[in-house]
Every structure is written in structure tokens, then in C-alpha cells.
Amino acid sequence: MSNAFKSIEQGLYEAINYAEGKLKGTIxxxxxxxxxxxxxxxxxxxxNEFALAFGxxxxxxxxxxxxDRTPQGPARVLLNVVAKxxxxxxxxxxxx
Incomplete structure (x- = not known):
């Protein structure tokens, strides 16, 4: 089994455990x-300035x-960094 597959498999198990309320070992x-x-x-x-400056x-x-919407993923990370x-x-x- 490749390292990538093992990592994905681990993530899936963690997601299932989290969804089932089993938080031990879940980050x-x-x-x-x-x-x-x-x-x-x-x-x-x-x-306009903010939108242009930060893409x-x-x-x-x-x-x-x-x-109406909430920033997700990389946009949310960028905004948290911009805030600090x-x-x-x-x-x-x-x-x-």
C-alpha cells in the first residue's frame, strides 16, 4: 500500500470516528x-481596494x-492571517 493511500485511509477512519462521536485520536x-x-x-x-489587494x-x-456566505478553506485562512x-x-x- 502506498503512503498516500495509508494517509487517506487514516483520514477516512478519523472522519468516521468523529461522525460517530468517537473523538479519541481524532484531531x-x-x-x-x-x-x-x-x-x-x-x-x-x-x-474595492481590499478585493483587489487580496485577490x-x-x-x-x-x-x-x-x-450571505461564509469564507471557507484557503480564503478563511488568508483572512485570519490578514486579521493578524x-x-x-x-x-x-x-x-x-
Whole structure:
């Protein structure tokens, strides 16, 4: 069996155990809720500036700010990092 298959198999077993309420040995990563509007305002950007700077469509940003949708996956991670270190993220994105 390949290492990739073993890793996937382990993840599936953990997911099944978690779904069944068996949390022993299961690693659960929980991210805090993201208040996108507050993050943007703390950075001091308009919606257009924020969307352009961080590669987010303006429509998606507006949905997040209204609460119609919630950032997921990499977008949520990016927003959590922007909330803590906005200038570092901006420097990294502007580095060429």
C-alpha cells in the first residue's frame, strides 16, 4: 500500500470516528468566525481596494460582509492571517 493511500485511509477512519462521536485520536481544527468587514475596516481599505489587494472578487467580498456566505478553506485562512498581520501579507503579495 502506498503512503498516500495509508494517509487517506487514516483520514477516512478519523472522519468516521468523529461522525460517530468517537473523538479519541481524532484531531479537530476549529477556526474562529471571520468578521470580514471588521478585518477590512481595520486594514483601512475600501471594498474595492481590499478585493483587489487580496485577490477576492468584489461580489464575493460583499456576500461575506453581508453574511450571505461564509469564507471557507484557503480564503478563511488568508483572512485570519490578514486579521493578524495585514502588512506582512501585503508585502508578500507585492513581492516580485
Amino acid at each position: 479537530v481544527h476549529e477556526l474562529s468566525p471571520v468578521d470580514v468587514k471588521t478585518i477590512r475596516e481595520n486594514v483601512g481599505m475600501t471594498q 477576492i472578487s468584489i461580489g464575493t467580498l460583499r456576500h461575506w460582509e453581508r453574511g 498581520e495585514p502588512q506582512a501579507v501585503l508585502r508578500a503579495l507585492n513581492a516580485t
